[in-house]
């Protein structure tokens with residue numbers, strides 16, 4: 001991957017983007033047990049696969065989601081977050 | 086060539102001794118199965134056999150010996166870390182390195198060069214004073230020095246770094262060294278092999294048989310093996326193995342790249358690291374400049390290398406050493422670094438009985454090869470963590486008790 005398609009600005013060099021990890025639902029901090037909270041804060045799905053990830057186009061501060069195969073480094077699609085899981 | 090010499094060479098009675106025994110078949114069971122024939126796995130096998138007399142052991146390797154991060158790293162050895170747990174652990178490793186060549190009867194080209202971590206900002210200098218004090222407290226040779234000492238050790242350096250990041254001082258660590266990486270794997274491997282350990286290359290672990298929370302066996306590309314103890318030492322492949330045993334960890338994988346230049350006359354004795362410019366350099370015995378930077382910016386389970394990396398690294402290297410502008414880059418490559426949030430490893434026991442983990446070695450685990458072998462073999466034999474690794478246990482995350490090593494490990498591997 002050398003070019004990433006920003007949903008707002010179109011295809012741009014990957015050096016303009018910032019990676020912020022996999023999209024993960026946050027447990028309710030008020031209700032979660034210490035173990036659930038530690039799991040959310042620290043643990044990651046480290047194995048390769050197709051993942052939904054947060055990316056940001058830094059010059060325009062545009063946050064969006066990329067679906068990427070982390071073994072082949074191929075981006076399947078990019079789109080804005082809609083709040084629906 | 087004299088005729089007699091040729092006849093000698095072709096005579097089957099005097100075969101060239103092989104470094105490793107080839108085993109046609111896997112046995113149906115072993116006392117201990119080690120996954121990964123990198124330095125760490127082979128060192129553990131070596132100490133299991135040498136110090137604990139356990140030789141019914143096999144090391145399974147999906148590729149070839151030392152073909153993972155062991156053979157891809159830039160071989161910096163040092164112990165000037167930040168946390169007491171780290172300093173004690175790496176110091177033990179540096180001590181073990183000293184007589185490894187003799188132990189193996191194999192030249193590891195261990196070269197004591199001295200190691201400078203350059204400070205370009207006041208805050209960097211502050212961290213270095215902190216590190217120096219922790220280091221000295223544990224008897225590790227480490228001190229903060231001024232820019233003139235850096236200049237004396239590396240006269241070709243531009244102390245102003247092209248005018249925009251002047252060097253204010255450095256953390257100097259006299260024991261800093263480099264060694265021949267493949268030879269380390271070969272030495273441990275041969276030593277283990279001679280004591281009866283079986284090393285199986287081209288043998289991939291495909292699954293782990295866990296019943297009632299206990300390890301029962303291992304599924305490999307060459308058949309099933311029964312065992313009660315599995316040591317996982319696969320660096321960048323650790324999350325894949327953890328999936329097989331259903332253990333959750335904070336490990337994440339980013340590539341780390343490095344490159345070497347064409348060989349040039351010796352001009353650089355010490356190892357230099359700049360945290361602010363995100364680069365480091367040393368000169369190998371062959372004259373190549375071995376250079377690296379910090380992690381790639383996003384997760385990837387592959388070992389591709391990029392032009393971005395060479396451009397970025399070269400730009401900063403030229404700020405430090407402008408005279409290198411005509412030197413050519415010869416090779417570049419990458420390894421998969423198994424990173425942790427606190428830049429300390431994850432070692433020891435796991436929730437699965439009989440499954441031991443030596444991981445989280447990210448960009449800094451080559452120097453720890455000897456001490457990891459020592460402490461992991463102890464842990465496997467006693468079914469309890471070695472005292473030197475209790476600060477690196479997996480449950481430190483659940484207990485919110487991290488071992489914050491970032492200040493000493495993020496660029497200077």
Ligand SMILES: Cc1cc2nc3c(=O)[nH]c(=O)nc-3n(C[C@H](O)[C@H](O)[C@H](O)COP(=O)(O)OP(=O)(O)OC[C@H]3O[C@@H](n4cnc5c(N)ncnc54)[C@H](O)[C@@H]3O)c2cc1C
Pocket residue numbers: 120121122123124125126145146147148149150151152153154155156157158159160161162288289290291318319320321322341342343377418419420421422446447448449450451452453498
């Ligand atoms: C570019 C780079 C520079 C570095 N620089 C330094 C440095 O200067 N100093 C330092 O101390 N550290 C450095 N490191 C880190 C260091 O290289 C590693 O932490 C260390 O080598 C890890 O050794 P290992 O034996 O645990 O893993 P590896 O050497 O990676 O061995 C793991 C082995 O497991 C095998 N394997 C994986 N999956 C399976 C499976 N399913 N079945 C069977 N076998 C499997 C792999 O093929 C591999 O051979 C650097 C790393 C990189 C990438």
